[in-house]
Amino acid sequence: MNAAQTQPAPEQQNLRRIPLGVPGLDDVLRGGLPAGHLYLLEGRPGAGKTTMALQFVLKARLSDQKVLYITLSESRQELLAVATSHGWNLDDIPIFELTPQEDSLRPDQQYSVFNAEDIELIQITDLIAKKVEETQPAVVVIDSLSELRLLARDSFRFRRQMLALKRFFEDRNCTVLLMDNYADDRREPRLHSIVHGVLALQVIDREYGSERRRLRVQKMRGSSFREGFHDYRVMTGGVVVHPRLVAAEHRHFHRQDLLSTGIEKLDQMLQGGIGCGTSTLIVGPAGVGKSSLAARFAYSALQRGESAAIYIFDEMPQVYLERSANLGMNLQPYLNSGQLYLQQLDPAEEPPGEFVNNIRTRVAQHNATVVVIDSLNGCLNAMPGEEYLQLQMHELLTFLGMQGVSTFLLLAQQGVMSPMQTSIDLSYLADTIILVRYFEACGAIRKAISIFKKRSGPHESTIRELRIELGNITVGESLTEFQGVLTGVPRYAGEPGAWTRVSDAE
Numbered sequence: 001m002n003a004a005q006t007q008p009a010p011e012q013q014n015l016r017r018i019p020l021g022v023p024g025l026d027d028v029l030r031g032g033l034p035a036g037h038l039y040l041l042e043g044r045p046g047a048g049k050t051t052m053a054l055q056f057v058l059k060a061r062l063s064d065q066k067v068l069y070i071t072l073s074e075s076r077q078e079l080l081a082v083a084t085s086h087g088w089n090l091d092d093i094p095i096f097e098l099t100p101q102e103d104s105l106r107p108d109q110q111y112s113v114f115n116a117e118d119i120e121l122i123q124i125t126d127l128i129a130k131k132v133e134e135t136q137p138a139v140v141v142i143d144s145l146s147e148l149r150l151l152a153r154d155s156f157r158f159r160r161q162m163l164a165l166k167r168f169f170e171d172r173n174c175t176v177l178l179m180d181n182y183a184d185d186r187r188e189p190r191l192h193s194i195v196h197g198v199l200a201l202q203v204i205d206r207e208y209g210s211e212r213r214r215l216r217v218q219k220m221r222g223s224s225f226r227e228g229f230h231d232y233r234v235m236t237g238g239v240v241v242h243p244r245l246v247a248a249e250h251r252h253f254h255r256q257d258l259l260s261t262g263i264e265k266l267d268q269m270l271q272g273g274i275g276c277g278t279s280t281l282i283v284g285p286a287g288v289g290k291s292s293l294a295a296r297f298a299y300s301a302l303q304r305g306e307s308a309a310i311y312i313f314d315e316m317p318q319v320y321l322e323r324s325a326n327l328g329m330n331l332q333p334y335l336n337s338g339q340l341y342l343q344q345l346d347p348a349e350e351p352p353g354e355f356v357n358n359i360r361t362r363v364a365q366h367n368a369t370v371v372v373i374d375s376l377n378g379c380l381n382a383m384p385g386e387e388y389l390q391l392q393m394h395e396l397l398t399f400l401g402m403q404g405v406s407t408f409l410l411l412a413q414q415g416v417m418s419p420m421q422t423s424i425d426l427s428y429l430a431d432t433i434i435l436v437r438y439f440e441a442c443g444a445i446r447k448a449i450s451i452f453k454k455r456s457g458p459h460e461s462t463i464r465e466l467r468i469e470l471g472n473i474t475v476g477e478s479l480t481e482f483q484g485v486l487t488g489v490p491r492y493a494g495e496p497g498a499w500t501r502v503s504d505a506e
Contacts, residue, residue, distance in 0.1 A: 021059025311377020
């Protein structure tokens with residue numbers, strides 16, 4: 001059973017939770033970590049463990065809880081440098097430093113990373129216990145277990161000492177976050193069976209662009225959470241987590257109105273317009289006018305007083321605004337007033353989870369009723385693989401449909417005048433499919449538009465000419481006048497299911 005869709009039991013709802021102070025992660029954990037237990041935060045160096053741990057103790061300190069940060073691998077100065085880079089002040093955070101001292105550089109003292117008197121693991125754990133008894137903290141961070149593991153020298157001794165620490169902290173009702181470097185070596189002792197919960201941070205290397213970071217809650221005893229991977233970024237100000245979208249958690253009934261596209265003949269083809277809460281896929285080769293057509297749909301919504309969001313992958317915002325203005329759609333006043341949100345996305349830098357959560361924010365906080373994604377080809381480049389794009393787009397379109405948002409997706413085909421294919425197939429997800437194509441007629445390159453699919457009602461099956469001219473976008477009459485000279489435009493041959501292309505000879 002999917003933990004994301006499981007309703008928390010009454011006893012789970014009454015659990016006292018300690019927020020981690022990480023935007024998004026507390027939402028994944030349904031409010032935070034259940035108090036009074038040990039938790040493991042693991043990941044490779046550079047994944048953001050220290051930053052997340054500092055956010056944890058700072059959040060607890062703001063809630064007037066006593067905290068203690070125990071560092072075995074980083075010096076106090078290094079921790080202060082990390083905090084300063086994020087604009088944090090650690091003056092109120094007790095830091096217990098157990099890092100090597102200067103005397104350990106002497107040859108006769110190089111038995112371990114600690115002072116000679118602290119060489120045994122039992123002595124280190126005794127120092128931690130004494131400090132806890134002295135400060136009486138409610139929240140403790142131990143950074144990191146790698147040093148304790150080295151001192152233990154064998155997995156049996158290490159596990160025994162960790163069980164002793166677990167009983168010690170639980171007897172004092174402390175919520176403890178243990179940090180550890182992830183090791184692929186299965187011979188290394190693992191603590192997953194000892195701790196109450198496990199948070200795993202992953203860093204995925206890519207051949208081009210920034211590294212992709214994602215986290216997963218591998219275990220959380222007696223508590224529901226949102227399963228799966230969630231994208232996150234380490235930014236100035238801390239770690240920001242973008243929870244995976246689960247459309248089933250956002251059920252909402254919306255109106256069933258038809259929205260005008262702003263183009264009279266196109267409304268006729270759609271038998272009234274585009275339905276609220278439906279998705280429209282605009283397919284065609286490069287330069288045929290997909291972006292201009294989608295901008296016209298958003299402009300019509302803005303003229304109705306609604307809010308719209310446009311996400312572009314393939315061009316600069318200024319170029320987009322200038323082209324729209326040349327076609328009679330001045331988007332700048334709506335952009336200035338905040339009624340329109342226009343963002344350029346970089347597939348090499350933008351995690352897909354952040355992109356999806358950006359859309360959720362525009363819908364939830366700014367009441368956007370129209371969302372344009374230009375284009376799916378650029379969106380695909382932000383995904384690890386095609387199958388993940390299809391799954392994520394399914395959840396996104398379902399969520400937007402439940403919120404009554406009309407979504408317009410653009411997909412560029414490969415080729416111009418020859419038979420064309422798309423690198424991905426999302427046609428089964430779209431409620432409406434608008435096909436825009438080139439064709440030759442009377443010695444000129446023309447454009448044709450047709451409605452291939454419309455789930456929300458009837459539509460006109462004819463093919464019409466699309467004209468994108470300076471100052472206006474119009475749809476002409478049926479293309480019957482060009483029969484016998486069309487190339488590259490599908491035409492119904494007369495028998496059900498049979499489509500042919502009109503050749504030059506005809």
